[in-house]
Structure formats: structure tokens, C-alpha cells
Amino acid sequence: ETGVTQTPRHLVMGMTNKKSLKCEQHLGHNAMYWYKQSAKKPLELMFVYSLEERVENNSVPSRFSPECPNSSHLFLHLHTLQPEDSALYLCASSQLYGPYNEQFFGPGTRLTVL
Amino acid sequence: AQSVTQLGSHVSVSEGALVLLRCNYSSSVPPYLFWYVQYPNQGLQLLLKYTSAATLVKGINGFEAEFKKSETSFHLTKPSAHMSDAAEYFCAVSERNNNDMRFGAGTRLTVKP
Numbered sequence: 268e269t270g271v272t273q274t275p276r277h278l279v280m281g282m283t284n285k286k287s288l289k290c291e292q293h294l295g296h297n298a299m300y301w302y303k304q305s306a307k308k309p310l311e312l313m314f315v316y317s318l319e320e321r322v323e324n325n326s327v328p329s330r331f332s333p334e335c336p337n338s339s340h341l342f343l344h345l346h347t348l349q350p351e352d353s354a355l356y357l358c359a360s361s362q363l364y365g366p367y368n369e370q371f372f373g374p375g376t377r378l379t380v381l
Numbered sequence: 382a383q384s385v386t387q388l389g390s391h392v393s394v395s396e397g398a399l400v401l402l403r404c405n406y407s408s409s410v411p412p413y414l415f416w417y418v419q420y421p422n423q424g425l426q427l428l429l430k431y432t433s434a435a436t437l438v439k440g441i442n443g444f445e446a447e448f449k450k451s452e453t454s455f456h457l458t459k460p461s462a463h464m465s466d467a468a469e470y471f472c473a474v475s476e477r478n479n480n481d482m483r484f485g486a487g488t489r490l491t492v493k494p
Binding site for chain 1: 427
């Protein structure tokens with residue numbers, strides 16, 4: 268595997284379910300990100316981890332819970348989601364956490380909440 | 382805080398025609414500017430970035446962008462569109478004194494044969 272991988276690619280869940288999204292980067296990077304991409308809206312940064320420490324949490328509802336067990340893996344735990352949470356969830360990584368660092372994106376998980 | 386506006390959510394050009402995708406930014410300090418492309422069912426891929434060297438930046442796939450401070454713009458161009466350029470394009474800005482990158486809403490490029 269190369270680059271940034273995400274599993275699953277598609278997920279359908281009910282509002283009472285608990286599920287997790289997984290992201291893995293094979294680039295030796297030190298920063299990882301979760302974004303939410305909704306139709307016709309700018310990408311919304313949800314969480315940032317740098318050296319396995321959370322450095323940003325942009326007012327995301329508590330029904331989204333991130334976990335970064337090591338520098339290569341990032342999870343997004345989901346529970347009691349709402350239909351408006353349906354979106355494409357993108358994971359990204361960068362060599363370092365900083366304004367000039369190129370971010371490398373995974374293909375995303377398409378989430379549908381029924 | 383910095384922000385970015387992409388004019389036109391949808392641009393359509395004929396194959397071989399000039400591609401022009403517009404991006405204007407707002408920033409209180411000299412920014413870093415990026416263009417990303419997203420092909421269907423894929424994540425975003427960096428096309429090019431401006432980090433205060435040359436104002437005309439060349440990227441992959443024949444794209445380039447020019448940083449114009451007086452116009453607070455960073456428009457993306459390609460002289461001749463190819464069918465494979467059909468995708469969504471995102472402009473992004475980050476400021477040198479913080480780590481927050483802001484993305485525009487995206488412009489979907491359609492290339493007609």
C-alpha cells in the first residue's frame with residue numbers, strides 16, 4: 268500500500284449505530300487530519316493530530332471521536348449520528364504540522380446516515 | 382482569519398480551450414496558497430503551491446497559477462484543456478503565523494469534446 272488509505276470506502280449506518288472510520292498513511296508523516304466534505308461547501312477541518320497529540324478540534328460535535336494510536340493510523344469513531352452528518356470524510360497527512368506543508372489525501376469514506 | 386473565494390462553482394470549456402479557474406483570498410499576512418484537484422471517487426491531490434518564491438507557479442499536468450498581491454488573486458490556468466482535466470478544483474490558503482488551512486468551495490470543471 269502506498270500513500271493514504273481509508274476504510275471502508277462506503278458506509279451506511281442508522282442513527283443508533285456505532286462505527287469507526289480508519290485511515291492509514293504509508294508516507295512516514297507526522298501530522299494527520301480529518302476533514303468533512305459536503306456538497307457545495309468548503310472542506311471542513313475536523314481534527315488535527317501532530318506527533319500523535321491532538322492539536323485542533325474545530326467545534327466538532329461529541330458524536331465524532333478521533334483516535335490516533337500512532338503516527339501512521341487515525342480513527343474516527345462515530346455514534347448516534349444525524350442524517351446531516353452524511354458526507355465524504357477525508358483523511359490527510361503531512362510531513363509536519365505547519366502552514367506550508369502539502370497535505371496528502373486519502374480517497375475518503377462516503378458516509379450515509381439513515 | 383484567512384478565507385478563500387472561488388468564483389464559479391461550475392466551469393465548462395471545450396477541449397483545447399483555455400482553462401481559467403478563479404480564486405481570491407483574504408489574509409492579514411502574506412499567505413501560502415495552494416490548488417488541489419479531486420478526480421471522481423478520489424481524494425485531493427496537490428497541483429501547485431505558492432510559498433513566496435516566484436509569483437508564477439507551475440504545477441503538474443500543465444497547470445500554472447499567478448499570485449497577484451494587488452488583486453489578492455491566485456487564478457489557475459491551463460492553455461489547452463484535455464478531457465482528463467475534468468475534475469473538481471479547490472483553492473486553499475494558509476497564513477504564515479498559524480497552521481489553519483482554509484479551502485474554497487470548489488469549482489467543477491467540465492471539458493466538452
